[in-house]
Structure formats: C-alpha cells, structure tokens
Amino acid sequence: MNEFNLIQQYFSGKSFPRKDVILGIGDDAAITQVPENQCLVTTTDTLIEDVHFLKGTSAADIAYKTIAVNLSDLAAMGAEPAWLNLSLSMPSVDKLWLTEFSDMVAELCEYYSVQLIGGDTVKGQLSLTLTAQGFVPQESILKRSGAQNGDWIYVTGTLGDAGAGLDILKGKLTINDKEAREYLVNRHLRPAPRVLAGTCLRRIASACIDLSDGLLQDVAHISNTSDTGILLQLDKLPISPALGKNVDSLEKALEYATTSGDDYELLFTVPEEQKTSMQTTLDSYSIQYTCIGQVTGAAGKLDLLLNNQAYDLSSETRHGYQHF
Structure with a gap:
C-alpha cells in the first residue's frame, strides 16, 4: 500500500466535516477560513514511542493521547478547537493498527467537532506530530502572563x-x-x-x-x-x-x-x-x-x-x- 492509498483508506473522509474547511485532505495543502473577529491559535506536539508512550501501547490509546494533549494546549488559551494536521511516522503498514488508530481519530474529531484537514505519512520510528488550531476572540485570550499579586x-x-x-x-x-x-x-x-x-x-x-x-x-x-x-x-x-x-x-x-x-x-x-x-x-x-x-x-x-x-x-x- 502506498502513501496515497493509505491516506485515502484510513483518513480521508473519516473526519468530522466543518463548514469553515474549504479544502481538506487530498491536495498539496488545506484551505480554511478563520471566522471574523476571531484569532487563530496554533499548537504542535510530537509523541515518540518509548519517550511519550510505552512500546506496546494500543493504537487507540496513542491516537487519543496525541489529540488530547494538543486540545489541552488550546484549552489553556481559551480557544475552541477546529482543525488538526497529523504527521505519522511508522515502521511498516499495519492495517489492524491503522484501523484502530484512525477509528479513534474519527471518534474524537466527532466528539470535539474538529476536522482532520491534512498531514503526512512516512516510514520510520513510530512517532506522531499533531498540529491543532482553534479560535478565540481577541479580547478573551488566556495567557500564562497576567497573574497579579493577590489572585x-x-x-x-x-x-x-x-x-x-x-x-x-x-x-x-x-x-x-x-x-x-x-x-x-x-x-x-x-x-x-x-x-x-x-x-x-x-x-x-x-x-x-x-x-x-x-x-x-x-x-x-x-x-x-x-x-x-x-x-x-x-x-x-x-x-x-x-x-x-x-x-x-x-x-x-x-x-x-x-x-x-x-x-x-x-x-x-x-x-x-x-x-x-x-x-x-x-x-x-x-x-x-x-x-x-x-x-x-x-x-x-x-x-x-x-x-x-x-x-x-x-x-x-x-x-x-x-x-x-
């Protein structure tokens, strides 16, 4: 199975569809529309086998944590999640693993109303890099700074x-x-x-x-x-x-x-x-x-x-x- 067939079978069309996605998986890049009067918040996390999750962790658990840690970053900024980009590195094509993994991705996308809009797949050590984006009104952004004496x-x-x-x-x-x-x-x-x-x-x-x-x-x-x-x-x-x-x-x-x-x-x-x-x-x-x-x-x-x-x-x- 080549890269394009893998993406088509396991990721294309399985994600929650959002109206603000003009063009998603299948082209050189995704095209999206940021709502008026909203700021775009972007975060990226990489999870590597035996560093961020133990060898033998199930595909569903890996998918869950990969998405959860990124959405947590958006939550800390007060942002509502919208779009995901996934880069997946794996040593070989394991159809059972990919089915379990992509099914959990689809389930979480549905639950949080986010859409997987692109990414990449390569051969290598099992690792995942996810970029999540969301929206927050400019006057409502949460930051690490801002705490005051007495808070x-x-x-x-x-x-x-x-x-x-x-x-x-x-x-x-x-x-x-x-x-x-x-x-x-x-x-x-x-x-x-x-x-x-x-x-x-x-x-x-x-x-x-x-x-x-x-x-x-x-x-x-x-x-x-x-x-x-x-x-x-x-x-x-x-x-x-x-x-x-x-x-x-x-x-x-x-x-x-x-x-x-x-x-x-x-x-x-x-x-x-x-x-x-x-x-x-x-x-x-x-x-x-x-x-x-x-x-x-x-x-x-x-x-x-x-x-x-x-x-x-x-x-x-x-x-x-x-x-x-």
Whole structure:
C-alpha cells in the first residue's frame, strides 16, 4: 500500500466535516477560513514511542493521547478547537493498527467537532506530530502572563494520577485495588483535555496553563511570565482516592501531585473580584475545581505550605518532567 492509498483508506473522509474547511485532505495543502473577529491559535506536539508512550501501547490509546494533549494546549488559551494536521511516522503498514488508530481519530474529531484537514505519512520510528488550531476572540485570550499579586490559584480535576498510572505500567508502583489501578492507568493513557473549562474561563481568569510537566514546573511558568511569586497550600491539592488511598504515604502522594507530568488539567489564577463569577460559571457545567494557593508579590519565589507549615521537597523531585 502506498502513501496515497493509505491516506485515502484510513483518513480521508473519516473526519468530522466543518463548514469553515474549504479544502481538506487530498491536495498539496488545506484551505480554511478563520471566522471574523476571531484569532487563530496554533499548537504542535510530537509523541515518540518509548519517550511519550510505552512500546506496546494500543493504537487507540496513542491516537487519543496525541489529540488530547494538543486540545489541552488550546484549552489553556481559551480557544475552541477546529482543525488538526497529523504527521505519522511508522515502521511498516499495519492495517489492524491503522484501523484502530484512525477509528479513534474519527471518534474524537466527532466528539470535539474538529476536522482532520491534512498531514503526512512516512516510514520510520513510530512517532506522531499533531498540529491543532482553534479560535478565540481577541479580547478573551488566556495567557500564562497576567497573574497579579493577590489572585487565587485554582486547578481543575485531580493531580498526580497520570504519573502514578505511568509508574504502574512501568512496574514501579504496585496497587492491588483493581478499580483504582485501572483508573490511574487510564488517566495516563487517556487524559481529558479541559476544553469547556478553558472557554468558560475567558474574561474571568487572569492567567492559565495546562499541567503537562508537573504542577511545580508549570506554575513556575506563570510566576516567571507574570513576574510574581507563588504560595501553594499542599494540603489543599486535589488528590483522587485512587491515588491517595493506594500509595504508602502522604509524602508520596504529594510527590506525584506536585511533580509528575501528563495530568493535562488547567491551572489558572483568578482575581478576588472574579471569584464569584468563576464559581457560578464552572459550577453550572459541573466542572471540578480547587483553590490551592495564591499569587504573591515576591517575584520568582515559590512557597510551599502543608497545614500552614513550610514544606520542602527534595531538589530532585521539585523539577518535574524534563525533556532533555
């Protein structure tokens, strides 16, 4: 099967059709139309076997995570996803793998109302590069910068689950509770991009970022770009029962919650005067959120408290995920 037959059989015509796509898969490039008074937001992520997913991960799980991590970036900007471009490198043409992979791509495109409009396929190590694009009104863009002294710090969902799930798959963490084990592994394999939360936070949050490399590392990005300090109350961190009840200590649960990557929850800051609006909006959609600290005026300073006492993590665990 050549490249063009592969694209035609597994990807062309299977994606959700959008009216703003003038020309999609099948030509040298796609042609799309950006809605009036909207900004185009673009993000790209590459996932490589044995780096971002373990060898033997199912095609459906790979497809799911590839799309989810990109949509999470758009969510952090307050953008509504619209278009995807996929570059797929694989060692050989495996029809069963491609069927499972492309079926999940089609399912997610339908669920999020996005269209796969182009890409490339090549022979090589199994890896995937996805570019996702979406729209956000210019006056409503969320950025990492913008946090101010006194703003409250929130996160969606729970923290640390994905890191624990990865350790389970690697054999580094043993959990006897089958239901908890499956929950944590699924949180690693299939993170939920908080697209709805991102759009809800427009005009409310002062800063926002998605948690891909660990809470401490990612909150530092907000601190650095906003020229502020950060105070985190570790006893307030939302830790799922599956994690909290199945690791051997509170310290281990906090280590997962603060430093492990791949949670893809949103971390955002909210001024005091916007707290009620934020709570009303997120509550109306049953979006889980937790206040975990406050922005301070001590630029570049990170303070960690546990039950109102200073808490120190080891220098090795404070860094979070490192790409190099």
